[in-house]
Each structure stands twice: as C-alpha cells, then as structure tokens.
Amino acid sequence: AQSVTQPDIHITVSEGASLELRCNYSYGATPYLFWYVQSPGQGLQLLLKYFSGDTLVQGIKGFEAEFKRSQSSFNLRKPSVHWSDAAEYFCAVGLFYGGSQGNLIFGKGTKLSVKP
Amino acid sequence: DTAVSQTPKYLVTQMGNDKSIKCEQNLGHDTMYWYKQDSKKFLKIMFSYNNKELIINETVPNRFSPKSPDKAHLNLHINSLELGDSAVYFCASSPRGVNTEAFFGQGTRLTVV
Numbered sequence: 572a573q574s575v576t577q578p579d580i581h582i583t584v585s586e587g588a589s590l591e592l593r594c595n596y597s598y599g600a601t602p603y604l605f606w607y608v609q610s611p612g613q614g615l616q617l618l619l620k621y622f623s624g625d626t627l628v629q630g631i632k633g634f635e636a637e638f639k640r641s642q643s644s645f646n647l648r649k650p651s652v653h654w655s656d657a658a659e660y661f662c663a664v665g666l667f668y669g670g671s672q673g674n675l676i677f678g679k680g681t682k683l684s685v686k687p
Numbered sequence: 688d689t690a691v692s693q694t695p696k697y698l699v700t701q702m703g704n705d706k707s708i709k710c711e712q713n714l715g716h717d718t719m720y721w722y723k724q725d726s727k728k729f730l731k732i733m734f735s736y737n738n739k740e741l742i743i744n745e746t747v748p749n750r751f752s753p754k755s756p757d758k759a760h761l762n763l764h765i766n767s768l769e770l771g772d773s774a775v776y777f778c779a780s781s782p783r784g785v786n787t788e789a790f791f792g793q794g795t796r797l798t799v800v
Contacts, residue, residue, distance in 0.1 A: 603786055609728075614691075614777060614791035659728055665786030673786030674743060675720075677730040 573598045575664050577678035584652050585686045592647040592681050594662030603665030604645040606636055609680075610658045618660075621645065632656070657685045690714050693778045693792040700768055701800055708763045708795045710778030718742070718781040719761040720789060721753060723774050730777070735785045736761055742785055768799045 574597045584590055596602060603622050607615040619630025626638040636647045645662060662678040691712045700706050712719060720743075721733040734753040735743035741753070750766040761778060775796050779789040 603788075605788055607791075612794075614793045615730075615779075615789075617788050617790070620788050661730065665788075667784075667786045672742065673784055674732065674735075675781075675786055675789055676732075680728045680730075682728075 573602075573664070573666055573674075573676060575662055575676050575678035577660075577662055577681050579681045580679070581682045581684065583684040583686060586654050587651050590647075590649045590652045590656070590683070592660050592662075592683070594645045594647065594678060596643050596645070596662075596664045598643075598664060598666060601638075601640060602667075604636070604638060605663040605665065605675075606630065606634070606645070606647045607661045607663060607677075608632075608658045609661065615661060618647070652683075652685055654685045654687065657683055659683070691778055691780055691790050691792040693776075693795050695795060696793060697796050697798075699798045699800065702768055702770060704768050705764070705766045706768060706797070707765070708776055708778075708797075710761045710763070710792060712759055712778075712780040712790070714780055714782070714790060716780035716782050716790070717758055718783075718785055718787075719755065719758070720779045720781070720785075721761065721763050722777040722779060722791075723747075724777060724794070725774050734761075734763075737785065765797075768797075770799050773797055773799045 576595045606618040667673045717738045720735045736755045739755045775794045778792040
C-alpha cells in the first residue's frame with residue numbers, strides 16, 4: 572500500500588543550526604512530492620514541490636529538499652533555522668491512478684521546536 | 688482576498704446536532720477537497736471534487752455529505768454529530784488535479800460536546 576513515513580515525530584534544534592527533516596514514501600512509481608508547514612492554529616502552507624527534473628528543489632523561507640529515487644526519500648533541509656520556523660512539517664505524495672483519479676497522501680508530521 | 692476561505696473557524700455543538708461548514712476558493716481551481724486532521728495532527732482526505740464531480744470518497748460515515756454547488760464552492764454537511772467527529776476540518780483546492788499541490792484554508796475546529 573502507498574504510504575508516507577516521517578520517522579521523526581519531534582525534533583529540537585538550536586536557532587542558527589542546520590535542519591534536516593526526513594521523509595520516505597512507498598509507491599511503485601515516482602510520485603509528485605511536497606513539503607508543507609503548519610503553524611499553530613493555521614492551515615497548511617506549501618513550502619516546495621517536486622514533479623520532475625532537477626532533484627534538488629528550492630522553496631520558500633530558505634528551505635530546500637532533495638529527491639533521491641534510490642532511497643525513495645524527499646528530505647527537507649534548511650542551513651540556518653530561525654525561531655519562526657518552529658511549526659509542524661508535513662511531507663506529502665501525490666499519486667496518479669489514471670484519468671482524473673489520484674490522491675494526495677500526507678505523512679504524520681514532524682514537530683520542529685527551536686531553542687534560543 | 689483570501690484564496691481558500693472556510694466558515695466558521697470554530698464550531699462548538701452538542702451531540703446529535705447537524706452542522707455545515709462552508710468553503711469557497713477564488714483561485715479558479717477545478718479540484719477541491721475536504722481533509723480531517725485529528726488530535727494527533729494526522730491529515731486524512733475525506734472527499735475530493737473535480738469540477739463539481741466527486742472523485743474521492745474515502746471511507747467516512749455517510750453522516751458526512753459534501754456538496755459542490757459550483758466549482759468554487761465545496762460545503763460539508765454533518766448529520767447526527769458524534770464526539771469522535773471533533774477535529775479540525777480543512778478545505779483545500781488544487782490547480783491541476785487531485786495529486787498536485789493543494790492550497791489550504793485556515794481550518795474549522797469542530798468540537799462536539
């Protein structure tokens with residue numbers, strides 16, 4: 572069955588430190604890949620997306636992600652974390668079944684806390 | 688000029704009541720969704736409409752009924768509310784189909800007491 576795994580439930584990093592959030596998926600083909608961020612009490616905001624082409628994608632707020640087909644992974648990175656990055660991060664995969672059929676499946680999220 | 692807007696933002700109601708949540712998008716997207724986010728932040732798709740046609744209808748109780756009067760609106764009606772329906776419900780829309788990027792509303796926090 573198709574699935575999205577975010578192995579880390581909660582990560583704490585110091586402000587200014589680098590960040591990597593992990594995401595793995597299980598799917599027979601290469602899906603579309605997304606990272607979203609959810610601040611408390613807010614909806615989800617799209618950080619970046621991968622459809623095809625260059626496997627390193629840049630997003631908003633200084634985030635980037637790298638698609639690695641051999642590892643079925645799409646990890647999110649940021650070189651220097653700011654206190655305002657504290658939020659819940661969701662990885663998602665877009666699956667295509669044919670015609671107008673498909674689905675957008677989310678991982679269970681990783682909560683990021685930032686220490687001053 | 689919010690892109691995806693839902694009303695109400697908060698909804699507190701008693702068990703057994705019927706309630707509706709409204710969603711509107713002004714992005715011109717053809718695809719709209721309802722997602723449920725439980726207390727552990729897990730997001731699960733409930734329904735998806737593409738140009739007013741139901742595309743995804745996940746296993747949700749038939750007390751939940753979506754209605755899409757036009758492609759800019761997707762409302763969610765819930766009958767006979769139960770305690771377990773308490774959650775945050777998100778409306779979203781996509782420009783290019785159910786497997787592409789979704790733009791989310793702010794959510795409706797439903798509390799059933």
